[in-house]
Amino acid sequence: MCKFAFHYNIFEMNRSIITVVGKDTVGIIAKVCSYLAEKNINILDITQTIVQGYFNMMMIVDTGNISEGFDMLATDLEELGNGIGVQIKCQREEIFEKMHRI
Amino acid sequence: MININEVIETNRMIEKENLDVRTITVGINLLDCASDTVDEVCSRIREKIIRTAGKLAATAETISREFGIPIVNKRVSVTPVSLVGASACKSPEDFVRIALALDEAAKTIGVNFLGGYSAIVSKGMTESDMLLIRSIPEALARTERICSSVNVGSTRTGINMDAVRMMGETVRQTAEATKEKDSLGCAKLVVLCNAPDDNPFMAGAFHGVTEPDAVINVGVSGPGVVKYALESVRGASFEVLCETIKKTAFKITRVGQLVAQEASRRLGIPFGIIDLSLAPTPAIGDSVADILHEIGVEKAGAPGTTAALAMLNDQVKKGGVMASSYVGGLSGAFIPVSEDQGMIEAAECGALTIEKLEAMTCVCSVGLDMIAIPGDTPASTISGIIADEAAIGMVNQKTTAVRIIPVIGKTVGDTVEFGGLLGHAPVMPVNRFGCCDFISRKGRIPAPIHSFKN
Numbered sequence: 001m002c003k004f005a006f007h008y009n010i011f012e013m014n015r016s017i018i019t020v021v022g023k024d025t026v027g028i029i030a031k032v033c034s035y036l037a038e039k040n041i042n043i044l045d046i047t048q049t050i051v052q053g054y055f056n057m058m059m060i061v062d063t064g065n066i067s068e069g070f071d072m073l074a075t076d077l078e079e080l081g082n083g084i085g086v087q088i089k090c091q092r093e094e095i096f097e098k099m100h101r102i
Numbered sequence: 103m104i105n106i107n108e109v110i111e112t113n114r115m116i117e118k119e120n121l122d123v124r125t126i127t128v129g130i131n132l133l134d135c136a137s138d139t140v141d142e143v144c145s146r147i148r149e150k151i152i153r154t155a156g157k158l159a160a161t162a163e164t165i166s167r168e169f170g171i172p173i174v175n176k177r178v179s180v181t182p183v184s185l186v187g188a189s190a191c192k193s194p195e196d197f198v199r200i201a202l203a204l205d206e207a208a209k210t211i212g213v214n215f216l217g218g219y220s221a222i223v224s225k226g227m228t229e230s231d232m233l234l235i236r237s238i239p240e241a242l243a244r245t246e247r248i249c250s251s252v253n254v255g256s257t258r259t260g261i262n263m264d265a266v267r268m269m270g271e272t273v274r275q276t277a278e279a280t281k282e283k284d285s286l287g288c289a290k291l292v293v294l295c296n297a298p299d300d301n302p303f304m305a306g307a308f309h310g311v312t313e314p315d316a317v318i319n320v321g322v323s324g325p326g327v328v329k330y331a332l333e334s335v336r337g338a339s340f341e342v343l344c345e346t347i348k349k350t351a352f353k354i355t356r357v358g359q360l361v362a363q364e365a366s367r368r369l370g371i372p373f374g375i376i377d378l379s380l381a382p383t384p385a386i387g388d389s390v391a392d393i394l395h396e397i398g399v400e401k402a403g404a405p406g407t408t409a410a411l412a413m414l415n416d417q418v419k420k421g422g423v424m425a426s427s428y429v430g431g432l433s434g435a436f437i438p439v440s441e442d443q444g445m446i447e448a449a450e451c452g453a454l455t456i457e458k459l460e461a462m463t464c465v466c467s468v469g470l471d472m473i474a475i476p477g478d479t480p481a482s483t484i485s486g487i488i489a490d491e492a493a494i495g496m497v498n499q500k501t502t503a504v505r506i507i508p509v510i511g512k513t514v515g516d517t518v519e520f521g522g523l524l525g526h527a528p529v530m531p532v533n534r535f536g537c538c539d540f541i542s543r544k545g546r547i548p549a550p551i552h553s554f555k556n
Contacts, residue, residue, distance in 0.1 A: 017109055047106040058106040070168050089113065091170035093104060098356040100108040 014064035015044065015093040018077060022086025024055035032059070032088065035080055039073065040065055055086070060093070113170070120326035120388040121354065122172040123361045124381045126162050127302035128155040128371060129309035129317040132181040132218075136189055143190045144203035151178060151207040151216075154316050154371070159212035161368050165361055173361065174323075174523075178208065179307035180218035188230035194237035201241035201248050208247040215290075217307030219250040222297070225259040225546065235265075238272050242287035243279035249290045249305035253297040255492040257499045260549040261295065266492065267541050269293045270485025274508060277477065281510035284518045288507040289440075289472065293488050295495035295502045300375050301431040306468070306503055317374035318366045319431060322358030323381040324350070326388045328418075332396040343397065344417045351378065351421030359426045377431030378422035379467060380414075382442035384525035390414075390435050391444025402437075402445055403454030411435060412465035432501055434467025440520060440527035441472050450528050456487075457533075464494050469503035474518045474527040477510040484508065486537035489547075497550050 020028060029046070036043060036059075045060040066073055074090040081088030115121035135146035159176045166173040180186070183200055191197050201219055208216040219241060221231040238250050252269055255261035273288055280287035292305045299310020302319035309317070331350040335342050358376045366373035382390045391402035397410045415434045423429050437459065439445045448454040456473065463469040469491045475484075488504045495502030509518050512529050519526045 017104065019109055019113060021113075045103065049106055051110060056106065056110060058109050060103065071164070074167060089170055092168045094360055095169040095171060095357060096104045096109055096112050098360045099112055099353045100104065 014062065016061055016063040016090055017093050017096060018059040018061055018088065018090045020057040020081065020086050020088050021054055022081070025084065028055070028084060028086060029057065031080060031084060032077070035076065036061060040067075115324070115327045115353075116171055119324070119330045120383070120385055121324050121357070122174050123320060123358055124323040124379070125175040125177050125302050125321040126158065126173060126361065126365050127177040127179050127307055127319045127321065128158055128369070129179045129300065129313055129319060129374065130154050130181070131309055131313065131315045132183075132186045133311070136186055138189050140187070140190045140196045140199050143187060144200060147186070147200065147203050148207045148210075151180070151204070152210055155213070156211050157369060161365060165364050165368070169360070171357055171361065175215070176213050177302070177304060177307065178211070178213050178216045179302070179309045179319075180204070180216065181309050181311065182218060182220040182222055184221035184228070184231045184234040185311070187234070188228070191230065191233055194233050194240065197234050197237035198241045198244060201237070201245050205245035205248050213247070215247050215249050215304045217249040217251065217304050218309055219248050220252060220308045222253045223262050223265045224253050224256040224295075225262060227262070227265060235268055235272055238291060239275040239279040239287065242276050242290055249292075249307065251292045251294055251297065251306045251308060253294045254488065255295040255496050255547075257296060257496050257552065258549055261489065261492045261496055261547040263489065263541070263546050264544060266485050266489050269488055270481040270483075270541065273484050273506065274481045277508045277510050284512070284520065285477070285507050285509045286520060289505065289520055289524050292503050292505040295492035296500060297503075298431055298501060302377050303379065303381065303432060305505060313374070314372060316371045318362055318369065318371050319374045319377065320358050320362035320365070321377040321379055321381065321431065322354050323379065324354040325380045325382050325390050325393055327354060328380065329387070329389070329393045329396050332393065336396075340413070344413065347414060347417035348421030351418045352425045355422040355425035373428070375428045375430030376422070376426040378418060378426070378429055378433040379431070380418055380435040382436060382438065382445075383523055384441055384443055384446075386443055389442045389444035390437055391442055391448055395444065401451065401453035402448040403458045407458065408461050408465055411437070411462050415466055432467045436468060436471060437462055437466045438471035439473050439530070440518070440525040441523060442525070446525070446527060449530055456530055460490060460494070463491060463502055464498060468501055469495070471503065471505050472524065472527065473506045474509050474512070474529045475506055475532045476513045476529055477508050478513070479508045479532050480536065480538070482536060482538040482541040483532060485541045487532075489541070493547070496547075499552070
């Protein structure tokens with residue numbers, strides 16, 4: 001087995017941004033992370049901040065290996081968010097790259 | 103790597119400031135659908151539109167979902183129908199049959215408007231152009247999604263005043279034919295000067311003969327985003343103001359460029375252009391008039407409005423041009439009345455008149471747009487308004503257009519409700535002095551001098 005098998009090639013990855021916005025409660029990250037683990041989605045980065053009293057979290061994830069469609073992933077995460085009273089969005093990274101990088 | 107503040111900014115633009123991609127428009131060449139029988143033309147048209155753009159709506163939905171950006175309209179523009187139907191159509195009724203076939207195709211593929219029921223008559227009219235223009239009132243009354251446009255002049259050719267006269271009458275007849283719906287047909291009919299071949303916005307979209315077999319053109323929007331950005335620079339100098347508009351236009355356009363490239367790749371249709379427009383909607387906060395207010399005029403139409411609009415239009419282009427590889431279409435700030443809540447309010451309180459709007463069209467992207475006028479306005483007066491706009495376009499080498507609605511049975515003080523993106527509007531007064539003798543002259547206004555540049 002190739003020893004570089006676990007090295008990610010960032011150019012081949014299909015990165016998406018998951019954002020969670022809402023009132024801070026216990027277990028938000030845990031719930032999102034267990035869902036992602038279940039779907040074999042690797043988390044590359046997590047940042048969080050508070051904007052105008054609201055909890056904002058951003059995860060950069062690799063959606064290159066998802067077996068179901070992107071739509072299914074986005075819908076599942078939205079529903080997960082509804083269940084815990086926060087808004088969860090999943091978007092492909094390019095929209096942010098294009099808008100903020102020349 | 104992207105940081106959280108950038109992500110929050112983008113999502114705020116989408117969720118709170120109405121950032122969206124206004125339209126993905128697939129331009130389709132229908133010249134190869136020409137035949138000598140109307141039935142054959144209709145059947146070829148249906149087949150080609152469904153084959154080329156059948157997946158447009160579903161693809162746009164997928165892109166919208168993946169990037170989290172609304173794509174409001176999915177549309178199709180086709181080769182001017184006066185050319186496609188030239189050998190088959192022997193009467194206006196024949197052209198109406200083509201309009202019905204186009205409408206049916208538009209419904210089948212799930213697009214909300216299909217443009218190109220058009221004639222390009224800037225210098226002269228063929229028999230076929232004339233038949234198509236005569237068929238417009240019935241075609242618009244009997245279809246739901248067809249948009250019609252007629253180009254009556256250009257900087258190179260001058261203004262075809264015979265066509266201008268005919269279009270004044272056609273606008274009135276269309277209003278009569280759709281009077282049960284507040285003359286809605288006129289909202290889908292635009293008279294242009296210097297019409298571009300690659301405009302993705304309705305009602306003036308058509309697929310010009312200089313274009314490839316099929317092409318993707320995308321119209322971006324975002325008046326709300328510009329307004330929000332300007333709120334943070336209140337009282338700042340013009341330099342700061344212009345920089346802010348440019349940066350915002352750049353960001354908006356980059357999203358359009360991304361969507362256009364994705365749509366092009368997934369549909370296997372080449373990318374044509376991005377139309378860098380600030381296209382308002384009746385939604386609160388999605389208004390070009392609100393931007394003008396933010397720049398510093400009390401209401402759209404107040405003194406200073408034309409200068410503010412000129413600056414806004416120019417900065418949008420300067421910021422947007424760098425963000426896209428190909429820019430085309432109309433590109434600039436639209437100033438429709440009924441589709442912009444701030445413009446509606448300005449018209450209602452008397453700040454905005456048709457004359458001031460005419461001045462604003464010298465510096466905006468198109469022209470007199472979505473203006474309701476009294477139903478008893480004579481055809482010659484409508485032709486006079488069209489001629490004035492065409493003259494502005496011809497002399498200034500820009501696209502101008504007239505989309506006015508003489509609302510049958512209504513007069514100044516009444517309000518008209520078109521619904522949806524077309525919005526509502528107060529009926530605005532029109533100058534009551536006539537121009538009948540001017541409009542009844544035959545022939546054309548010659549092209550202006552633009553050559554002696556030494």
